[in-house]
Amino acid sequence: MKNFQPGKTLNLKLLKVKLKTMANKIVDIHDLKREFIMGSEIVRALKGVSFSVEEGEFVTIMGSSGSGKTTLLNILGCLDKPTDGTYLLDNVDVKKLSRNELAQLRNRKIGFVFQSYNLLARTSAIENVELPLLYNPSVTTSHRHQMAIKALEAVRLSDRLDHLPNQLSGGQQQRVAIARALVNEPVMILADEATGNLDSKTSYEIMALIQELNRQGKTIVFVTHEPDIASFSNRTITLKDGKIIKDSKNQNVRSAKDMLASIPANEE
Numbered sequence: 001m002k003n004f005q006p007g008k009t010l011n012l013k014l015l016k017v018k019l020k021t022m023a024n025k026i027v028d029i030h031d032l033k034r035e036f037i038m039g040s041e042i043v044r045a046l047k048g049v050s051f052s053v054e055e056g057e058f059v060t061i062m063g064s065s066g067s068g069k070t071t072l073l074n075i076l077g078c079l080d081k082p083t084d085g086t087y088l089l090d091n092v093d094v095k096k097l098s099r100n101e102l103a104q105l106r107n108r109k110i111g112f113v114f115q116s117y118n119l120l121a122r123t124s125a126i127e128n129v130e131l132p133l134l135y136n137p138s139v140t141t142s143h144r145h146q147m148a149i150k151a152l153e154a155v156r157l158s159d160r161l162d163h164l165p166n167q168l169s170g171g172q173q174q175r176v177a178i179a180r181a182l183v184n185e186p187v188m189i190l191a192d193e194a195t196g197n198l199d200s201k202t203s204y205e206i207m208a209l210i211q212e213l214n215r216q217g218k219t220i221v222f223v224t225h226e227p228d229i230a231s232f233s234n235r236t237i238t239l240k241d242g243k244i245i246k247d248s249k250n251q252n253v254r255s256a257k258d259m260l261a262s263i264p265a266n267e268e
Helices: 004-023 069-076 099-109 125-135 141-154 170-182 200-215 256-261
Strands: 025-038 041-054 058-062 084-089 110-114 188-192 220-224 235-240 243-249
Touching: 025 069, 041 069, 041 084, 041 243, 058 069, 058 200, 069 188, 069 220, 099 110, 110 170, 125 141, 125 170, 141 170, 170 188, 170 200, 188 200, 200 220, 200 256
Parallel strands: 058 220, 058 235, 110 188, 188 220
Antiparallel strands: 025 041, 025 084, 235 243
């Protein structure tokens, strides 16, 4: 009996560690498949994809046209469901949800950042950032306003609250989009080619901000086709023909802030 108690205590400790590890998985995908029927043919866009993303990770997903990257992005963003396999988003099984439940999960758990910003043209920066909160009945008007201000301060745009998109540069518009993604305090920021419309300098500015948010504990999944952008992340997953062909830690993560500082003044 004397030898039993310490062993029992150790097992409980191991169980607690295991449960904690499981709880920290923001994305948990296993044998994910997505098929589409086109005429008389079945197109297999995803062919058994498996990976997980831990809380606080910065992961890039790469792949050329036809790799299944867009299909995976749509499933990650709860815009689509897998044909087979499982996708747990913050321990919620996406496949079991109704369309309305998917929309609610998407609004509460994911912050989206798009290549084309997707800002409302005749709406101020702060109003654009407030938009996701309009679908959350538990947030009052005054609280929504304060949360939007806080999000814009986080992307260093507190002096642009009332500016319309056409009064902002491309980089500033993307910062507003990132603030909008942050405002609901989601478990994951999902970025789709978020630097695709920006020049090199502005891309580095946005990636420096993304890296800063990641250091603050934000979980980032960044879809891109650019190896240079992927080098700013901690891990890269590469897709080809609907399968993962590589999933590796980036041993030499570049600093976007340093890259920005290295640009000669006459090139800015």
